[in-house]
Amino acid sequence: MLEAPPQLLLDQLESLLTQVKERHGVRVSLARFISVLAQYPCISRCLHELTPNGDGEPVDVFYLERHDFLVRLLVNKLMIRLRKEGIKAEIRSELKTKSGTGDVDIIPENPSNFRIRIEVKGGQGVGIDQNLRYVAENSVLILCLAGRGEALLVNRNKIRELLSDYLENLIDRAKLLLDGADEKSPGPWCAGCPLECPHARKKSSHKPDLEEEFLAQTKNWLKAINKTVELAVKILKEAEKTSRRKMKMRQESSDVAGENS
Numbered sequence: 001m002l003e004a005p006p007q008l009l010l011d012q013l014e015s016l017l018t019q020v021k022e023r024h025g026v027r028v029s030l031a032r033f034i035s036v037l038a039q040y041p042c043i044s045r046c047l048h049e050l051t052p053n054g055d056g057e058p059v060d061v062f063y064l065e066r067h068d069f070l071v072r073l074l075v076n077k078l079m080i081r082l083r084k085e086g087i088k089a090e091i092r093s094e095l096k097t098k099s100g101t102g103d104v105d106i107i108p109e110n111p112s113n114f115r116i117r118i119e120v121k122g123g124q125g126v127g128i129d130q131n132l133r134y135v136a137e138n139s140v141l142i143l144c145l146a147g148r149g150e151a152l153l154v155n156r157n158k159i160r161e162l163l164s165d166y167l168e169n170l171i172d173r174a175k176l177l178l179d180g181a182d183e184k185s186p187g188p189w190c191a192g193c194p195l196e197c198p199h200a201r202k203k204s205s206h207k208p209d210l211e212e213e214f215l216a217q218t219k220n221w222l223k224a225i226n227k228t229v230e231l232a233v234k235i236l237k238e239a240e241k242t243s244r245r246k247m248k249m250r251q252e253s254s255d256v257a258g259e260n261s
Contacts, residue, residue, distance in 0.1 A: 003160065003161070004168075006135075006137070007136070009136070010098055010099070013033065013167065013170060014098065017174070020174065023178060024050070025052075026051055027052065029100075030098050030099075031100035033174075034170055035100075036050055037170045039129065041185045041189060042185045042186075042193075043182060043183050044183070044195060045193055046173070046177065048193075050177075062210070062213075063122065063123075066213075070120050070221060074103075074225050077225060077226070077229050082233070087233065088109040088110070089106050089109060090106070090107045091107075093105075097138075098137055099133040099138070100133055102117045102119070102138075103117075103118055103119050104118040104120070105117050106232060113139075115138050115139050115140070116139065116141075116142060116232055116235060116236070117140070117141050117142070118143075118144055118228060119134060119142070119143050121144065121145050121146060122146050122217075123147045124147045126152075131143065132166050132167075135154050136156075136163060140153070142232060142235075146220060146225065147213075147217050147220060147224075149219070149224050150223070151227035153231060153235070184199065
């Protein structure tokens with residue numbers, strides 16, 4: 001059985017979101033819709049998180065400031081490097097697309113339909129759910145793992161089976177919302193749940209260890225950003241080279257057809 005293209009599955013989820021909006025008065029983006037369906041196996045919690053229900057979780061200023069700093073540093077280095085390499089490309093931050101708002105998107109002049117999305121992670125995590133959303137829509141996804149000092153290219157072909165199953169499962173869960181399903185599934189996701197439910201419990205608070213998460217990890221930040229820049233430049237050059245080769249082949253084919261006519 002052939003797997004449906006990820007973009008087609010995203011379109012199906014978008015269509016289901018439209019129906020859920022009409023049924024339940026939901027006002028969320030497709031990215032938020034996918035995130036909630038993936039994060040909470042409990043359908044009742046999903047519906048609560050998707051409907052207007054007051055203030056969300058407070059933002060941790062430390063993590064936000066660290067993330068903003070890393071994104072700015074990456075953008076600055078990318079702009080300078082691409083200019084030195086003579087690569088014409090637009091670099092955008094906070095670009096909103098179906099799969100969510102990207103940290104950094106690189107849109108080259110050639111090929112114009114090619115896009116690299118870069119996701120910056122300041123800590124040790126990689127954000128698997130978010131990455132699956134992004135790789136479903138973008139040509140290339142690079143993870144700048146600043147806390148680890150690494151950069152990782154996420155190849156869609158290598159995770160195609162997981163990606164398809166993941167999106168198809170979310171489609172089935174979205175249909176449960178439309179069917180009015182009200183199952184409760186207790187688990188770790190019950191922490192911080194505001195619903196009146198015997199499984200709901202308070203969420204434990206976390207205070208960052210500034211010595212470990214700031215001072216100790218700063219040595220990894222530049223390593224990760226430099227590796228990310230190198231990886232992005234390499235991919236852009238390969239994409240442009242492939243585009244020029246295809247253009248040349250089309251031109252040669254057109255010339256041959258003209259001579260035979």
